[in-house]
Amino acid sequence: MTDLSTATVRLGRSGLVLDDREETLLCASLFYFRLPREVWEARLAQVRATGYRAIDVYLPWNFHETAPGAWDFEGRRDVGAFLDLAHAAGLAVIARPGPYICSEWDGGALPSWLALEDGLQLRQAEPKFLAQVGRWFDQAMPILAERQWGRGGSVVAVQLENELDFFDTHDRHAYLTALRDMALGHGIDVPLVACAGQGDLIGATGGVEGIAPAFNFYPDDRSPFVEAEVRRYADLVGAEGLPLLVTETNRAHTTLRRLMASGATLLAPYLQASGYDFGYTPSTGNWGDPGGFMTHDYDFGGYLSPVGEARAESAEARVLAALARTLGPALARATTVEAHGISADVPTSASPSQLVLDGGGTLTGVPNLGDEPGTATVDGVSIALAPFSCALVLRDLPLGGYGLPGTLKFASADLVGADGGLEFASRVPSTIVLEGAGGVQAVEVDAPQRGGSVVTEVASGRDRWTVVVHHPEDVAAPDGTPGVISPALPEPESLTAATRLDLETRAGETTAHELPPTSEAVGVYRGRTHYAASVAGATELLIEGAGDIVDLALDGTALPSFARFGATVRVPVDGASRLEATVETWGHANFDDSRLPGLAIGSLRGLGRVWSIASSEDVASLWTVDGGAQWAGDPAPVRTLAGWSSTRIGRPATYRRALPVDGTSHYALHLAGLQTPVEITVDGESSIVSPNNPWVHFGPDEGREVAITMAHWPVDGGGATLLRLEAVRDWQVEAQADHALLALSAKDSTGTVIELPLELEAGEEVWLDVPVPAGGRSLRFEGGQVRVSAFANGELLGRVWLDDAARPKFTGGDPGRLWIPGSWNTGAVRLLVHGTAGGDRPRLARVTAAASPE
Template structure:
């Protein structure tokens, strides 16, 4: 790798290849994110990536990680981007830089600062001047750093990605938006290529096909999709028509799949998250990986090559093997192109439907590679037919292991390794080669015997040793039979004194190979099994149980309380992460309340009525009803709200899954009555879906059938229905919310002819307060489109009195730690299992020393009905939600029940653990059974 300063453009991208400083390079790029790895371990992770055969990393730069408050920037310590890029240069890794502004990455808000969401004039990810003005401030900070580490300026940054998977987002003007980002990059003096990745194949939607911006592809298929290569070839050809290479900036982590991508002509292989990590602090996201709502765990691990703690997994050796194969063919494969070659075909296999291929890649300078993929877990003996001249072999026998994709050579010039002649074909994968003055060594691997055919002049002798040989003039056939106990080899002596050594070994030995020497000896090192020592941690645990309804900012320096008559979202009150407490007053009630209704709540809302715990909900931005065990009087309400994270993905099914969604609540009401309006709706069929207010006003329902809501049996699919009934809102209530409980249809609700909103199953609540008068009869009209066999659900109206006179307080890491310190004076000795009453909140205190290896601990938590926020000294290292309870959402992205204590973060003596515990099930106490420390 050369990083010398050069005033000429040093990166050239064409359909044929990626050239860096004149050299064609096939890039294997592993995601490695500085913000998820302790900075003391950055170099170690980079070296692990390089040892796994990768020559490149891709890295996001999260805007909101560096601008935590508007106008306040931080690029020091854990956020020192320049130090990270300098290490990449020193280790020798190319860098694909991805500064957003949106990055996705299962990160809080996709890295967009939450203050943007509270600015009504800002249209995020659009060609909008207000939004772009903010992006420009971010680019003004990050682009000069990237510029300083470009290839040609002494660094290793080879390209910069603009935004991320824009085709998943409804951008009105992708060409204008990406073009605006391009102009900012050019204004920042970047001279390296600019790219834009497509997440679902929309090259225009992702890049706008803007001038000067190269589209790339992200593919996340089923790894064993039999048609996958055909799809990739289509995109490769589209890009080649513009003289662009196929760069796969994201894909799954298996090298099985990467081989398939290579066969289709990919020049950059970019598996996402080969290096796992941790979302420290309040940086988690929410997204649509659940039903649809999901919370992303602090543990960020998709089971790639390297675990969050730095353990090297078996897939890393698959990476090293693929890298050896690429190095074996060198620039010939870097400039190769996929071809349709009907002279090769599948002739026979035990179960041919599971054999994908052959797919052929034509090497620059001659020869082809045949790719065969086994879609099953059973090994197969495959026969390939070759429609070749009479002088050549008509078939090729190949052992295809279960669950593998292999690459076998045909018609390869031996000049690749400094020799004369041709490697006509081989029934095994050529995975390594060594060329020197004395000749060449070619190393193959296979689970069974296989044949190698060569065409070589001036052969003096053949030493078969543990092989069989057959020679017919220049044509030589060698059969190698490797076993687990012994490699198999043959040596072809040439008349000029040089030699070609052919050696066969097993897959296992090839995977763990550390190299070959000029005698044909293969060296391998099988890694020792990881031994993880288990400990209960030598610490005296202490616990302080507090008032679950009390704000943790009281008595600390967490900021002044915010006073407001009506509850509103947190971002509109300058609160962007962490916890907040809404404390409101309930006006005098005409009768006892049956429960509470949360208006537009997210992410985690825990409710207290006059200090008594009522329950916890995760509405995803929708509303949610929490019933009391029995009607009761009310005077004060508290909602403890945690921002788990802003969604990293845009999904319209839930309000909280829109990318610009705000957190907190927009109201909390005492429910006086839950009125069931499911019966006695007047019904009429119609031919089309949807109606206007004018259409609704002209309806005459006097002769319509009277049915239960959704009770009309219709043969139509979908059925288009109009339903109408009257309702008298209670004069004792002040707000009214309709719920279509269990609805599996879409539609519209009209109140006295005015549109109240749309109906859908994911957010079935509609507030009609502004459209009704208490005590006055109201007409409800529903226009419904219902698929055959789907339910219309039941209809309820919540008649409520909304709380007011709100007081809002908040706490982030610093505020929570201040509260923990304040509460510690009341702590008592604790022993496992711990039990915490429903709705209670507590601090658990302990200390830990580093493991004997000095690499830290993975701590596994056993228990139920508890949430944990784990501080390791002053850093949140884990936010956990243990199993149990109806409120618990889908937890995804990693292990929801463990956290990592990084070795470099331990003090010389003991480090402090402060764990916030929340019992979040109204029916069952929270239980913490154990904390088990396993050494890293």
């Protein structure tokens, strides 16, 4: 697979070659769906000013299909217009239409209603799912095909799927073949790629001809082993005549330099240009401990902040991009080897990389992985290393290709230009060695100061060179304009005036259901669903599968919120006769995580299944044990569950018993104290139970014979309880989808002028209008036991949840900040404020507004 090309885009050993220009490409993620349309052009210009020549762009399916069959490509959903602006800015685009994109986006962009279709299997070579994908590709692919590089547009590659090697796709080859054929059928003739999230080439591409592998690397920036890992993958794809394409990685240019030195010809750090998740679009889950809400603020510390501030890393971007431009094809065609002859007095790579440049010379990466300055010796030459940096040391570079005499024998500074002279950038003292007609000349250059480039004339016989060393922040953009790092913004203003509106928070129109439906089943793909039913006579409830944010009230008394991502919850009834519940969707899971039910791809939202607990029985005893190799003898011993003792820790033991089920009722088995996943076999059917949700549900005529296999670990098992369940029936349900909430937020209303702080009762919910100074503003909220949804310009800006023991962790950015773009700011923001139970009295103490650039 060595020739995937069009007339103007070629994928070969040197990378993505555009119009026969071979160059290592730097690529920034920039997402139209996370920014107002009014700032697209400015953000694209900011990226181009850093010297990055490409952007990668997801196309989220469920951003454009807002309900089944309802397509929207207008306004800020006009991806075609965004791609045209990218082309006008001189940026190539790697388009990523999925169908699954991850991106910490609601459901990974898979529409939530897909899971309602009986038999449909997500991300599989299954006819129902492929038919749905075909509908999406029928909308998205023509937009991309019309804007391919070879047709006067910006799209230079199309990525199919995303990190499929994390997901259990049963027939990867068939699935990727189907996606490839759909793309080709729509006239896509730029290269097709598929990225591996954990290095599994076949897991990502299915081994399908015509789909090139790409890689997402997220190493520890301080790890000494990065280079060796990356070189391995460079060698693997290089053997097939293909380049190492890094389609996602960390943002620090120290790490990007290490990857470049290790052979990457495309470097696409995720996420250099940050943004926001407007509306109900953040996901749940994704990282570390199970659960967690992605923030409205979508920011991983890239060189552009969510509001467009150019951070210090933007100077490093200009330097690395200038070095790649200057070395050009010699760098793109380089081969990578392990570097030798390097020592350092600071933490550094265990196996540094060296690029053997095409046409002569080498480029060696010398990292300083510590936070203090240091020195290194490279082939006997001592060089200075800045804190947390990676020097790219040039050796033996012929200068004839630049119209200059002689050879650049050694440079510890970055070569950022060679037009009439040699331009370098460095934060530390540098060594420049040139060889000309009169022999070798070495120059030691002091560290330049900002605005004070050091200029040196070097002579060797008849050969002359002008050597200029800049401070990195003085390296210009590709068009020659000075680089910019945004100044500090003014202190935020405190907003205390508000109007409490006489406006309802829900319509009150309900429909009857025997059992609580999922939110999606009543048309709430994003938004809230309200439930009410009688629980008279019940003493305790069991709620299975509820999510995301669940607010319960018994006879009007609010209970603490919970966000357990589908895990089973027990709720005492305490003599109450009526249960009311509001379930708000934060977002569907974007990353398949089987530890909690609500974090599996395709999991639905809503109240789940609600049961009255009719009886409870201790079943921790009388389990027969099969210890396998850990015991000898027959008959099998009888122990408590997890009670078998052995010196062979970690080896499996199986516990079996019949459970006292009646054959007609539903039951739930609770495995208390579970510390590791176990395999449970019920009537011959096996599944895995996680400590995060240690419950097993038995339907009628299930659960007579149960076997639990667990690795031996000498701790108290904690017990097992069997609950007999009776369904709570006859529900009144009100669907309140996002469009209904938006309509409410836009209503005119009278109200009462108040001053913050605002105190509420637990469970109380009110609308406020808060005046906001003109322009783009970052809004911050202070208080506790309240959730706030902020609306402006007909959009939900985002949501915050203040100081509540019940809230889950937040990941992705600043959980307390919402942004109102200047173009959306009409002078006020409308807030829906909900008080929660379980702590001090709900209180919105203050709102502050900080000016932001546009």
